[in-house]
Amino acid sequence: MSKKVVIVGAGVGGLATAARLAHDGHDVEVFEKLPECGGRNHLLEDAGFKFDMGPSFVLMPDFFEEVFSYCGESLNDYLDLRIIDPSYKIIYSDGEALTVHRDSSRTKEELERIESGAAKQFDKFIRETTRIYNVIRPLLYKCVTCKSLANPYYWGLAGKIRVLESYWQLARKYFKSDKLCYAFTFEAMFMGVSPFQAPAFYSVITYTDHVQKIAHPMGGMYQIPLALEKLAKKFGAKINYNYPIEGITGTGRQISLKAGGCFINPDYAVVNADYAYAQTDLLKRKIPEFKYSCSTYLIYLGLKNKLNKLAHHNLFFSKDLNKNLNQIFKDKTIPEDPSFYVHVPTVTDPSLAPSGKDIIYLLIPVANLMKSRDDLAKHEGRIRKLVFDKINSLCGCNLDELIEVEHRFYPKDFIGWYNIKYGATFGLAHNLTQSAFFRPANFDSKIKNLYYVGASTQPGGGLPVVIAGSRIVADLIKRRKVP
Numbered sequence: 001m002s003k004k005v006v007i008v009g010a011g012v013g014g015l016a017t018a019a020r021l022a023h024d025g026h027d028v029e030v031f032e033k034l035p036e037c038g039g040r041n042h043l044l045e046d047a048g049f050k051f052d053m054g055p056s057f058v059l060m061p062d063f064f065e066e067v068f069s070y071c072g073e074s075l076n077d078y079l080d081l082r083i084i085d086p087s088y089k090i091i092y093s094d095g096e097a098l099t100v101h102r103d104s105s106r107t108k109e110e111l112e113r114i115e116s117g118a119a120k121q122f123d124k125f126i127r128e129t130t131r132i133y134n135v136i137r138p139l140l141y142k143c144v145t146c147k148s149l150a151n152p153y154y155w156g157l158a159g160k161i162r163v164l165e166s167y168w169q170l171a172r173k174y175f176k177s178d179k180l181c182y183a184f185t186f187e188a189m190f191m192g193v194s195p196f197q198a199p200a201f202y203s204v205i206t207y208t209d210h211v212q213k214i215a216h217p218m219g220g221m222y223q224i225p226l227a228l229e230k231l232a233k234k235f236g237a238k239i240n241y242n243y244p245i246e247g248i249t250g251t252g253r254q255i256s257l258k259a260g261g262c263f264i265n266p267d268y269a270v271v272n273a274d275y276a277y278a279q280t281d282l283l284k285r286k287i288p289e290f291k292y293s294c295s296t297y298l299i300y301l302g303l304k305n306k307l308n309k310l311a312h313h314n315l316f317f318s319k320d321l322n323k324n325l326n327q328i329f330k331d332k333t334i335p336e337d338p339s340f341y342v343h344v345p346t347v348t349d350p351s352l353a354p355s356g357k358d359i360i361y362l363l364i365p366v367a368n369l370m371k372s373r374d375d376l377a378k379h380e381g382r383i384r385k386l387v388f389d390k391i392n393s394l395c396g397c398n399l400d401e402l403i404e405v406e407h408r409f410y411p412k413d414f415i416g417w418y419n420i421k422y423g424a425t426f427g428l429a430h431n432l433t434q435s436a437f438f439r440p441a442n443f444d445s446k447i448k449n450l451y452y453v454g455a456s457t458q459p460g461g462g463l464p465v466v467i468a469g470s471r472i473v474a475d476l477i478k479r480r481k482v483p
């Protein structure tokens with residue numbers, strides 16, 4: 001039976017949920033505070049440069065396909081996803097580089113150059129991460145709570161997915177050199193957590209990088225929310241922009257949302273806005289002492305010329321990665337010598353910039369704003385110089401002279417733009433006590449018709465995983481016997 005559903009937020013999670021529920025025959029209305037869709041998967045356009053401001057890696061393309069096939073559509077009619085080659089380039093502080101290729105035999109040659117015997121170890125490591133991925137994949141479409149632990153099915157899982165080991169410890173079993181351990185665990189930083197803290201099962205990201213490879217949507221990452229918006233609208237979802245929800249109240253099966261000074265009383269509501277923010281600011285609840293992911297300082301440059309020597313994805317590692325991670329996650333100070341990521345999407349997709357020009361997007365992980373002990377503004381000039389110097393020395397250029405347009409995005413902007421608690425770029429941290437059974441569930445424990453989708457809820461953050469969360473919400477609503 002068709003129900004009225006309100007969705008709070010038009011991020012990728014909100015749009016994917018809107019598409020599924022509209023396809024299922026519900027009367028869906030989305031309310032988004034910003035003037036456009038996408039949330040953290042945002043687009044900034046200036047002087048012909050199209051900057052994707054957030055995600056840049058498309059992993060697990062089958063999760064993207066699934067939401068379209070759920071709605072009886074084909075992803076290929078909405079998105080032109082292409083596997084990129086090389087996958088990425090790692091630049092160590094001593095100038096040595098490691099290129100990860102689409103063809104793993106070429107990657108293995110690179111590994112062998114850094115550590116003798118690493119090619120064989122790579123095969124073993126990938127076999128192990130493949131095994132873990134196969135255990136985890138079906139769980140990504142389920143909402144599990146501590147009560148689920150009563151089910152014996154879950155008891156054996158702990159050992160199978162190595163819950164007591166960290167991502168780093170797993171890599172260390174296979175590789176002797178720190179250089180390769182970093183190369184096989186840096187992905188944790190994209191979950192906003194240190195590889196020393198992230199559980200070993202997050203090594204499924206390394207599996208996806210190396211086995212499923214890395215894709216890029218032609219036209220840029222913003223094509224993803226646009227495609228989901230189109231899908232949702234095709235099935236009749238209505239999307240209201242510049243329309244923030246101001247509060248949520250309810251008891252039992254009653255739910256009421258305040259917007260523009262009026263009250264809306266749908267049958268169901270799905271909150272896509274950041275979970276911690278929604279609890280404190282919309283529902284006026286106290287929340288537990290959650291751990292939050294790191295934040296990021298982002299610089300977007302439109303260049304007058306093209307650079308060489310950089311791949312589509314590049315990772316520059318700090319000389320002392322351990323210290324760098326401690327400064328971000330433990331000391332909560334601004335890193336002295338930060339590791340950083342450089343996205344040059346125009347390597348694959350020249351349509352994102354005027355002819356003959358490049359886009360460079362720099363992502364520098366920094367502490368979030370919860371009890372932060374330092375001020376980024378004080379260190380900004382130093383960090384910028386350090387990062388620019390490393391790129392200049394690799395590319396033989398002077399970035400400052402090449403800049404045509406520049407934009408910056410600070411930790412506080414995550415709060416101002418998207419309502420992300422403490423500016424924690426990736427939401428709640430992905431440590432053991434906030435993963436799986438222990439991550440906020442996709443339903444509210446008090447208001448029965450209230451659901452959650454997005455990075456800080458189950459199954460977790462990252463585009464494909466948030467899209468899987470939208471399936472969980474659609475299934476939970478479908479399974480409701482009584483409205």
Ligand SMILES: Cc1cc2nc3c(=O)[nH]c(=O)nc-3n(C[C@H](O)[C@H](O)[C@H](O)COP(=O)(O)OP(=O)(O)OC[C@H]3O[C@@H](n4cnc5c(N)ncnc54)[C@H](O)[C@@H]3O)c2cc1C
Pocket residue numbers: 008009010011012013014031032033034037038039040041053054055056057058059190243244245246272273274296298363417418419425426453454455456461462463464466
């Ligand atoms: C810099 C960066 C790099 C990343 N890199 C990658 C990557 O390479 N690959 C990858 O897969 N993932 C990456 N991620 C993570 C990925 O972007 C997120 O996990 C995902 O986009 C989160 O989507 P969401 O739907 O949960 O939330 P959001 O994108 O946060 O969407 C929530 C929406 O709710 C809206 N909202 C908030 N409050 C209200 C309110 N009161 N009323 C109405 N609307 C409201 C917000 O404006 C927003 O549009 C990255 C993220 C960032 C920021």
